[in-house]
Amino acid sequence: MMRAVSVEEAVAMIPAGASVMVGGFMGVGTPERLLDELVRQQKTGLSLICNDAATPGKGVGKLFDATLVSRLTATHIGLNPKAQQQMLANQINIDLVPQGSFVERIRAGGCGLGGVLTPTGVGTLVADGKRLIEVDGEPFLLETAIRAQFALVHAFLADYLGNLTYALTARNFNPIMAMAADTVIVTAEHIVPVGVIAPDHVITPAPLVDYLITNG
Amino acid sequence: MMRAVSVEEAVAMIPAGASVMVGGFMGVGTPERLLDELVRQQKTGLSLICNDAATPGKGVGKLFDATLVSRLTATHIGLNPKAQQQMLANQINIDLVPQGSFVERIRAGGCGLGGVLTPTGVGTLVADGKRLIEVDGEPFLLETAIRAQFALVHAFLADYLGNLTYALTARNFNPIMAMAADTVIVTAEHIVPVGVIAPDHVITPAPLVDYLITNG
Amino acid sequence: MDPQIIIARRVAQELKSGNLVNLGIGIPTLVANYVPADLKVFFQSENGLIGTGPIPEQGMAHPLLTDAGGRPISALPGAATFDSAMSFGLIRGGHVDVTVLGGLQVDAHGRLANWMIPGKMVPGMGGAMDLVSGAKRVIVAMQHAAKGKPKIVKKCNLPLTSARPVHLVVTDMAVIGFADGKATLLETAPGISVAEVMAVTEAELVVPDDIPEMKI
Amino acid sequence: MDPQIIIARRVAQELKSGNLVNLGIGIPTLVANYVPADLKVFFQSENGLIGTGPIPEQGMAHPLLTDAGGRPISALPGAATFDSAMSFGLIRGGHVDVTVLGGLQVDAHGRLANWMIPGKMVPGMGGAMDLVSGAKRVIVAMQHAAKGKPKIVKKCNLPLTSARPVHLVVTDMAVIGFADGKATLLETAPGISVAEVMAVTEAELVVPDDIPEMKI
Numbered sequence: 001m002m003r004a005v006s007v008e009e010a011v012a013m014i015p016a017g018a019s020v021m022v023g024g025f026m027g028v029g030t031p032e033r034l035l036d037e038l039v040r041q042q043k044t045g046l047s048l049i050c051n052d053a054a055t056p057g058k059g060v061g062k063l064f065d066a067t068l069v070s071r072l073t074a075t076h077i078g079l080n081p082k083a084q085q086q087m088l089a090n091q092i093n094i095d096l097v098p099q100g101s102f103v104e105r106i107r108a109g110g111c112g113l114g115g116v117l118t119p120t121g122v123g124t125l126v127a128d129g130k131r132l133i134e135v136d137g138e139p140f141l142l143e144t145a146i147r148a149q150f151a152l153v154h155a156f157l158a159d160y161l162g163n164l165t166y167a168l169t170a171r172n173f174n175p176i177m178a179m180a181a182d183t184v185i186v187t188a189e190h191i192v193p194v195g196v197i198a199p200d201h202v203i204t205p206a207p208l209v210d211y212l213i214t215n216g
Numbered sequence: 217m218m219r220a221v222s223v224e225e226a227v228a229m230i231p232a233g234a235s236v237m238v239g240g241f242m243g244v245g246t247p248e249r250l251l252d253e254l255v256r257q258q259k260t261g262l263s264l265i266c267n268d269a270a271t272p273g274k275g276v277g278k279l280f281d282a283t284l285v286s287r288l289t290a291t292h293i294g295l296n297p298k299a300q301q302q303m304l305a306n307q308i309n310i311d312l313v314p315q316g317s318f319v320e321r322i323r324a325g326g327c328g329l330g331g332v333l334t335p336t337g338v339g340t341l342v343a344d345g346k347r348l349i350e351v352d353g354e355p356f357l358l359e360t361a362i363r364a365q366f367a368l369v370h371a372f373l374a375d376y377l378g379n380l381t382y383a384l385t386a387r388n389f390n391p392i393m394a395m396a397a398d399t400v401i402v403t404a405e406h407i408v409p410v411g412v413i414a415p416d417h418v419i420t421p422a423p424l425v426d427y428l429i430t431n432g
Numbered sequence: 433m434d435p436q437i438i439i440a441r442r443v444a445q446e447l448k449s450g451n452l453v454n455l456g457i458g459i460p461t462l463v464a465n466y467v468p469a470d471l472k473v474f475f476q477s478e479n480g481l482i483g484t485g486p487i488p489e490q491g492m493a494h495p496l497l498t499d500a501g502g503r504p505i506s507a508l509p510g511a512a513t514f515d516s517a518m519s520f521g522l523i524r525g526g527h528v529d530v531t532v533l534g535g536l537q538v539d540a541h542g543r544l545a546n547w548m549i550p551g552k553m554v555p556g557m558g559g560a561m562d563l564v565s566g567a568k569r570v571i572v573a574m575q576h577a578a579k580g581k582p583k584i585v586k587k588c589n590l591p592l593t594s595a596r597p598v599h600l601v602v603t604d605m606a607v608i609g610f611a612d613g614k615a616t617l618l619e620t621a622p623g624i625s626v627a628e629v630m631a632v633t634e635a636e637l638v639v640p641d642d643i644p645e646m647k648i
Numbered sequence: 649m650d651p652q653i654i655i656a657r658r659v660a661q662e663l664k665s666g667n668l669v670n671l672g673i674g675i676p677t678l679v680a681n682y683v684p685a686d687l688k689v690f691f692q693s694e695n696g697l698i699g700t701g702p703i704p705e706q707g708m709a710h711p712l713l714t715d716a717g718g719r720p721i722s723a724l725p726g727a728a729t730f731d732s733a734m735s736f737g738l739i740r741g742g743h744v745d746v747t748v749l750g751g752l753q754v755d756a757h758g759r760l761a762n763w764m765i766p767g768k769m770v771p772g773m774g775g776a777m778d779l780v781s782g783a784k785r786v787i788v789a790m791q792h793a794a795k796g797k798p799k800i801v802k803k804c805n806l807p808l809t810s811a812r813p814v815h816l817v818v819t820d821m822a823v824i825g826f827a828d829g830k831a832t833l834l835e836t837a838p839g840i841s842v843a844e845v846m847a848v849t850e851a852e853l854v855v856p857d858d859i860p861e862m863k864i
Contacts, residue, residue, distance in 0.1 A: 025716070168697070241479040327736070
């Protein structure tokens with residue numbers, strides 16, 4: 001059952017060194033309040049799973065500004081020089097994954113699949129250390145499931161039960177990550193009464209949400 | 217680019233013996249007009265991919281009434297005695313698949329994946345002839361992708377471009393099948409102007425749709 | 433008391449507030465009738481709905497809102513609809529807290545057979561294999577014996593639904609758990625003795641000293 | 649004419665009505681500016697949108713509607729938004745008709761390297777590997793040479809983006825295809841001779857008798 005909590009309480013539950021998935025694409029659709037609070041509470045040594053490193057001062061970029069990340073699974077970090085510096089200085093252990101494989105691995109983790117077979121990456125550096133599996137003579141890479149202890153999700157509307165909808169390109173990885181973590185913590189642009197979101201417009205059903213951050 | 221066509225024209229494109237995915241769950245969310253026309257045009261020897269056999273006189277049940285099906289991939293046929301009789305009389309070659317694997321195989325076919333690893337069916341009859349693949353010591357079955365020549369899809373709203381939304385439990389397999397066939401043919405409860413469906417409410421984006429059946 | 437009602441009442445006690453619950457067809461469906469009004473339980477219908485409500489009043493049903501058997505249902509405020517890939521992502525991914533399923537046989541280790549009687553009943557497994565493989569907790573609700581013939585057996589001679597054992601079997605005579613991989617008698621139905629249970633149980637039963645009576 | 653505009657104009661001619669098109673960052677982005685107004689092309693932004701429109705007027709941008717670089721965009725009537733799993737399902741599943749990407753190197757067989765310069769530029773592959781592996785048609789839009797150094801090479805010394813060859817390379821000097829697995833000169837830019845192209849092309853080029861000039 002979803003609980004409504006303050007941002008301080010929610011982040012206090014995340015231990016240093018935790019694995020944390022964060023929704024968003026270049027900082028769009030990212031739960032900024034949770035990131036600000038992670039910085040305030042100085043949660044160090046995080047294993048971050050996020051599409052990108054955003055930019056300094058924005059989205060998960062704040063975690064790199066505060067050097068809280070020790071492992072990163074992402075698809076690109078090209079627009080955050082701080083993340084690049086920390087990677088080149090070996091302060092961050094980084095695993096770069098093609099974006100389609102990244103989201104399928106998280107989806108697999110959330111949907112109880114062991115992994116998926118993808119053509120992406122066959123014959124490239126990405127195939128190193130991965131199993132190659134043929135189906136009908138075609139080669140595929142086995143990309144295995146990813147899960148995290150926490151998923152930090154940003155929604156557009158959340159109702160009192162925890163049903164979520166997302167807006168425009170801020171949806172991105174949020175609903176997929178909301179299925180793939182032991183504990184799902186959500187911020188929303190608007191909190192609305194039950195029934196305001198039509199059943200056909202709910203993207204993340206309420207039972208997936210553990211904590212909703214209250215306003216103010 | 218989507219084309220608007222009559223139901224007669226659309227079904228005339230489907231040859232006898234074609235592989236055809238049909239949306240719907242116990243006949244709910246099924247493109248009835250396309251099924252009626254398949255019967256009228258007597259398209260025999262179909263390879264049908266559908267969750268179930270519905271009931272006689274309803275949904276894909278009509279195809280069994282008219283003995284048009286020679287192969288069936290489904291998850292259960294328990295409520296259609298005619299389909300059961302045709303199976304027991306070896307008139308239909310049937311492949312029963314767990315429902316979660318059924319939809320993932322179709323999704324894989326539509327999303328360019330070779331297959332998925334699922335725990336479902338390990339240690340059961342369903343595992344016969346399938347590859348068992350371990351990930352971190354856990355056994356999974358490799359369920360490979362399925363595609364079809366045609367997907368027959370039923371939507372709630374379709375706009376003039378081909379964007380689709382679905383209603384309530386009539387969504388089921390429709391949006392997944394709309395990605396997994398060479399040719400996608402759609403019936404809709406309502407055809408509406410472009411812009412009536414909000415971008416966040418589109419479930420099947422227009423470029424996936426090949427033909428929309430016109431009213432009347 | 434009707435044997436089916438004994439079972440349904442007892443199973444209902446296993447549900448906790450906030451649980452996402454999937455009920456199979458038959459006796460399991462009755463469980464919903466005995467959930468206390470103050471317990472907030474989410475019921476999933478695997479054809480694509482969380483928040484199933486009671487059968488609608490005469491004239492209020494909608495043909496696109498049905499249960500997995502194709503019968504009209506209603507949706508409670510805060511309901512959510514989704515496609516079949518999401519529905520089975522929830523099931524296989526461990527997001528369903530409790531599933532209640534009917535059974536043909538359960539073996540001494542808790543393995544269930546409930547989808548096929550070779551040569552006689554081959555309806556298909558539908559969603560059962562995914563539910564047993566993926567739900568956090570699997571409860572079998574069935575008559576203890578069929579015409580005097582034990583259904584809790586040493587070894588299933590019917591094809592298994594999953595290699596994964598179920599957690600609890602609730603019958604009209606007893607509650608049986610499988611905590612250490614062994615069938616263990618936990619409770620007896622009102623007026624039923626341990627000896628009576630043993631007489632119609634083929635599997636070896638661990639019988640602790642103190643066997644409470646079901647409180648229903 | 650500016651070399652980038654030559655490239656963008658020529659690539660735009662490859663798009664057909666109804667195409668779903670994904671444009672990479674850099675020169676590819678310019679292609680949208682040269683699509684004839686009467687051509688109905690769907691542009692996808694891989695962060696979750698089909699139907700991207702022009703940069704919004706001052707004061708009309710919404711922070712939750714951006715392109716894959718995080719910059720504000722608009723959405724055309726009939727646009728659709730979706731999550732990242734769907735976005736890459738569209739890409740890997742062959743639903744994107746044309747992708748246009750920048751390149752660092754292309755080899756004699758059409759294999760592209762565009763995501764990494766070891767020890768120097770390691771931003772990550774983002775969506776590039778999925779696009780090259782999955783789009784129906786892959787077009788590379790790049791300068792023919794970098795400071796006089798050929799980019800169309802015998803063998804890439806940079807890590808490959810995909811083992812799958814691209815279909816067409818459009819540069820400021822030439823159009824090169826790979827129909828039979830061999831780099832073939834198809835067109836030259838206005839005022840550029842075949843000899844001039846050959847001089848800055850390292851890969852062996854098949855040169856047919858008649859090489860038309862680009863019509864731009």
